[in-house]
Amino acid sequence: MAPDAASEQKGWQHEVYDLLRKHGVDQFAYVPDAGHKILINRSLADPDVHSVSLTTEEEGVAMAAGANLGGAKSVLLMQSSGTGNCVNFFSLIKGGRFPFLTLISMRGDFGEGNPWQFPMGQAVEPVLSAMGVICLRADSEDTVVGTVEAGLTMAFKGGESVAVLLTQKLLGAKAF
Amino acid sequence: MTNDVTAPTFVLDRRTALPALIGRHEDFLIVTGLAGTAKDIAALTNDGPHIYTMAGAMGAAVSMGLGLALAKPDKKVLVVTGDGELLMNVGALATIGVVNPPNFGIICVDNGHYGETGYQKSHTSLGVDLEKMAVGAGIKVTRTVEKEMEIAPAARILRETNNAYFIVLRVKPTDPPKFKRNFDPAACRVRFRMNLLGHP
Numbered sequence: 151m152a153p154d155a156a157s158e159q160k161g162w163q164h165e166v167y168d169l170l171r172k173h174g175v176d177q178f179a180y181v182p183d184a185g186h187k188i189l190i191n192r193s194l195a196d197p198d199v200h201s202v203s204l205t206t207e208e209e210g211v212a213m214a215a216g217a218n219l220g221g222a223k224s225v226l227l228m229q230s231s232g233t234g235n236c237v238n239f240f241s242l243i244k245g246g247r248f249p250f251l252t253l254i255s256m257r258g259d260f261g262e263g264n265p266w267q268f269p270m271g272q273a274v275e276p277v278l279s280a281m282g283v284i285c286l287r288a289d290s291e292d293t294v295v296g297t298v299e300a301g302l303t304m305a306f307k308g309g310e311s312v313a314v315l316l317t318q319k320l321l322g323a324k325a326f
Numbered sequence: 327m328t329n330d331v332t333a334p335t336f337v338l339d340r341r342t343a344l345p346a347l348i349g350r351h352e353d354f355l356i357v358t359g360l361a362g363t364a365k366d367i368a369a370l371t372n373d374g375p376h377i378y379t380m381a382g383a384m385g386a387a388v389s390m391g392l393g394l395a396l397a398k399p400d401k402k403v404l405v406v407t408g409d410g411e412l413l414m415n416v417g418a419l420a421t422i423g424v425v426n427p428p429n430f431g432i433i434c435v436d437n438g439h440y441g442e443t444g445y446q447k448s449h450t451s452l453g454v455d456l457e458k459m460a461v462g463a464g465i466k467v468t469r470t471v472e473k474e475m476e477i478a479p480a481a482r483i484l485r486e487t488n489n490a491y492f493i494v495l496r497v498k499p500t501d502p503p504k505f506k507r508n509f510d511p512a513a514c515r516v517r518f519r520m521n522l523l524g525h526p
Contacts, residue, residue, distance in 0.1 A: 177393060209392075212392075213392055215515075216392060217394070217396065218393075220397025221522070239383050241382050245382070246514070
């Protein structure tokens with residue numbers, strides 16, 4: 151693909167988008183979240199990808215399995231609270247040994263001020279681990295792109311299911 | 327009650343009506359829900375390599391079919407699922423309405439019951455109309471098939487429409503064909519990909 155104006159924009163989110171595309175991801179499924187705004191907007195502006203807004207995050211888990219059946223690669227972009235909506239569909243991923251990659255913007259984490267966010271936010275890693283999803287935490291702008299690249303390799307070359315957690319140390323806590 | 331033309335009628339037999347509606351099954355890549363529709367399609371295709379049947383992950387069939395349809399725009403993808411499976415993730419219809427993949431359709435085999443667990447009534451026996459929900463979700467082509475004579479016109483939708491479609495096939499609450507299918511979801515993934523892509 152010829153570089154366009156968007157891909158020359160600076161910032162780790164743009165680097166992550168370009169990396170996902172370089173690895174052949176062409177289905178972007180998401181429930182909108184501020185932490186994923188740039189990735190979502192890039193996918194909406196990209197004529198070569200499918201940008202799919204979901205009603206619930208579990209749709210994106212099943213979509214990833216369907217994409218794999220058809221030889222395509224998808225990524226699920228969601229907030230930590232969406233993890234809980236996905237749990238039983240991870241049966242499909244684990245049982246079918248489908249490759250799976252999700253980028254999770256964390257809440258209920260470092261510096262959180264909204265008490266509603268803690269129960270699910272703190273349960274993200276144990277819940278994902280219980281369902282066989284490997285968690286990789288990205289805490290800083292220096293390491294986030296490399297962490298996503300590791301996740302891409304583990305998912306689409308290694309055949310694993312992987313969640314990259316974009317922590318509130320990286321994203322900053324939402325002010326309340 | 328016989329004068330009430332709006333009451334749903336559950337009279338067709340899934341063992342004959344569904345094969346008649348689908349026709350040549352080899353024309354489609356088929357994803358099914360769990361239980362009844364998995365047995366229907368496994369029996370119809372002799373558990374063929376162009377089908378992926380669920381035995382869990384209830385509610386996943388429509389979204390899995392969407393991922394496949396977007397990945398393979400040159401193939402017709404058909405999701406065959408039951409009323410109970412569809413109701414568990416009915417918001418997926420809204421996503422289908424918005425994306426409107428032209429190579430994608432859903433047949434909901436609606437017997438008004440949870441057959442696998444002892445034929446408890448489902449919402450569609452109690453006033454819920456799935457076709458209206460699909461219309462409300464923005465799916466452009468919808469149909470309800472309740473009578474023998476409605477099967478052939480609906481079968482044409484599967485081959486002629488260029489929009490995502492949603493067909494409710496109302497059937498009586500009787501068992502699907504008995505069929506022993508492959509229950510290993512990973513083996514079925516590899517089988518499907520080998521057939522479609524030529525590699526695991």
